[in-house]
Amino acid sequence: MPEPVSQRRIAQTVLKARGIARLAELRAEGVTAATMSRMERNGEVLRLARGLYQLPDVPLDVHHSLAEAAKRLPKGVVCLVSALAFHDLTDQLPKHVWMAIGQKDWAPKADGVSIRLVRFTDRLLADGVESHTVEGVSVKVFDVAKTIADCFRYRNKIGLSVAIEGLKEALRQRRATPDEIAKQAERGAVTTVIRPYLVALTANG
Template sequence: MIDPKHSVSARRLDRLGPTFTAAQARERGIGSNALARLREAELIWELSRGVYRKSNSPLTMHIDLLAACIRVPHGVICLETALAVHDLTDEIPGEVNLAVPRGGPLPRITYPLVRIHRFAGATFEKGIEHWEAAAGEPVRIYSASRTVVDCMRLRHIVGDQVALRALRSYLRRRGTSPSDLLQYAELLGGAGPLRNAIQVVLD
């Protein structure tokens, strides 16, 4: 026999999106005890602390990115993680790289593995795009051109080889232009070194 409380919670669950937070569940009348029962019934999975996903939701290869972005809604996917999304690297990042504005609180996430980077607030919103980590579930990510520039100016973090391979891959794509990169470099800093690197790659 189906537990009436379980049945009510399951019906309320239908009002939530595929991935949701405990706070959103409470707004729909699903408290912590009900969430625990839904987990036991394998109707939902806990992706990260306070972040859940319905078990009948479409599969995605990017569940860690989705969970991290929900935990840090003001964050933006950046650096190696963004390179992987934009298919500009063969490396498989072992953690999710997220940028947050400098000066704000530092998010603390134990799972999934997340590395937080503080970016300047004045230029933080430049180059942000929306990308679907799962069907109908967009997250914020820096554009391919901004990501390449960020990796070049932060080579001490991502490594010279990763940054230069990303630059080479970007410039080989149809429809890309060095001027797109240099515009971001002028804005973010490091236009001189980037101009030199572009010259080396194109020669």
């Protein structure tokens, strides 16, 4: 008879495949919480937050915090300053991961990477979403045009200067067209706010 695969081996296989795994995912593969605790004490895994694990020798991506946040909030979408930084449209280094969630979605307790939540309507949460892979984790991020419109919509939270900087960079790098940004501004009801800046920045072609 073949030797049964140990829980440790299973845990290592799951973490290699997924990058970061929740305890629920590991349990579904037959790994107990006690095994994960022992592996953590032995230095075989890193506990990133409550019920969230990663192998210790994995090279961290520059966007590691986004992968961790996405695992903790599977329905969430990276937004605002964190999305600007992901798209290389700001020099800001966000202290938190800004995540958009639905009006009634569960909010996690503070643990691990710092997350700032913004509640979106279902329509705005589903609009302009891209999927990227970071450290083996699928991370949802709003696209450039949607991010710019959202930054103007939440300018009181992040600062108008950050929103304007993002708009300038998006246009300069040609990451979104004025028309795409205007459409997202209309959907987010910030056309009157964003139009003067859009006109000024595109006046000279």
